[in-house]
Amino acid sequence: MTDVLAKIAAYKRDDVAARKIATPQDAVEALAAQASAPRGFRAALERVAEETGRPALIAEIKKASPSKGLIRADFDPPALAKSYERGGATCLSVLTDGPSFQGDDAFLAAARDAVALPCLRKDFLVDPWQVAESRALGADCILIILAMVDDALAADLLAEAERFGMDALIETHDEAEMARACKLGGDLVGINNRSLRTFEVDLDATERLSMLSPVKALLVAESGIFTPDDVERVADAHAQAILVGESLMRQEDVEAATRALLSFI
Numbered sequence: 620m621t622d623v624l625a626k627i628a629a630y631k632r633d634d635v636a637a638r639k640i641a642t643p644q645d646a647v648e649a650l651a652a653q654a655s656a657p658r659g660f661r662a663a664l665e666r667v668a669e670e671t672g673r674p675a676l677i678a679e680i681k682k683a684s685p686s687k688g689l690i691r692a693d694f695d696p697p698a699l700a701k702s703y704e705r706g707g708a709t710c711l712s713v714l715t716d717g718p719s720f721q722g723d724d725a726f727l728a729a730a731r732d733a734v735a736l737p738c739l740r741k742d743f744l745v746d747p748w749q750v751a752e753s754r755a756l757g758a759d760c761i762l763i764i765l766a767m768v769d770d771a772l773a774a775d776l777l778a779e780a781e782r783f784g785m786d787a788l789i790e791t792h793d794e795a796e797m798a799r800a801c802k803l804g805g806d807l808v809g810i811n812n813r814s815l816r817t818f819e820v821d822l823d824a825t826e827r828l829s830m831l832s833p834v835k836a837l838l839v840a841e842s843g844i845f846t847p848d849d850v851e852r853v854a855d856a857h858a859q860a861i862l863v864g865e866s867l868m869r870q871e872d873v874e875a876a877t878r879a880l881l882s883f884i
């Protein structure tokens with residue numbers, strides 16, 4: 620595991636241990652049962668990709684990141700969610716991690732309540748308990764970062780997501796992780812163009828790995844997508860969805876920027 624992921628995993632384990640004392644498994648499951656029904660995350664992406672012949676957009680609500688520091692000071696999750704929806708996003712990704720991304724659990728519910736779009740809880744899962752917690756917070760999809768979990772934990776997280784009727788985005792960055800994703804058997808696979816070791820971003824990752832992805836998986840190109848040409852490049856590499864944060868978060872008019880990004884020919 621990379622230094623930054625090891626640091627995040629360490630504080631997440633401490634945080635989850637404390638949260639589990641406050642809200643044990645049966646209590647968090649009771650809260651999950653009361654949450655509004657999951658909105659089909661993968662299904663929405665597939666529908667748009669098939670109807671338009673273009674990658675569907677997962678638009679990210681992200682205030683800051685370890686690689687970029689503060690990205691957007693003027694930060695209003697419901698307003699951003701509405702701008703993304705009007706601009707043509709198919710799904711949202713909402714950072715809820717506090718220490719590294721200045722996120723908050725409340726951002727997820729606030730953004731989701733403002734729109735009709737399915738939402739990914741973008742956080743770092745190190746314990747199956749967090750899947751029930753994510754559902755209780757309203758998430759429609761969770762993220763499984765293979766660089767952060769072993770195969771047994773990845774399988775447990777995926778099984779929990781299925782149990783709660785959620786989708787799971789399985790994130791890979793290299794050939795070894797893509798081989799693990801194939802064995803795991805999920806149907807929504809991401810290729811992160813950003814190395815979480817060096818923070819270097821290269822769309823070449825999507826081009827290299829896409830042909831190795833599981834046959835039934837819907838493929839998401841993640842990170843480093845700034846222009847319509849970038850969208851076209853990953854579309855040519857068979858990405859059916861894109862996950863974009865920084866390039867949209869830095870714009871004053873997020874709705875117009877979203878529309879412009881999706882306007883490639």
Ligand SMILES: O=C(O)c1ccccc1NCC(=O)[C@H](O)[C@H](O)COP(=O)(O)O
Binds near residue numbers: 681685
């Ligand atoms: O972005 C980081 O610095 C980072 C560091 C450690 C773990 C994850 C990190 N990023 C998460 C992401 O995958 C991106 O937020 C997402 O793909 C959007 O990327 P971008 O469009 O480049 O903001």
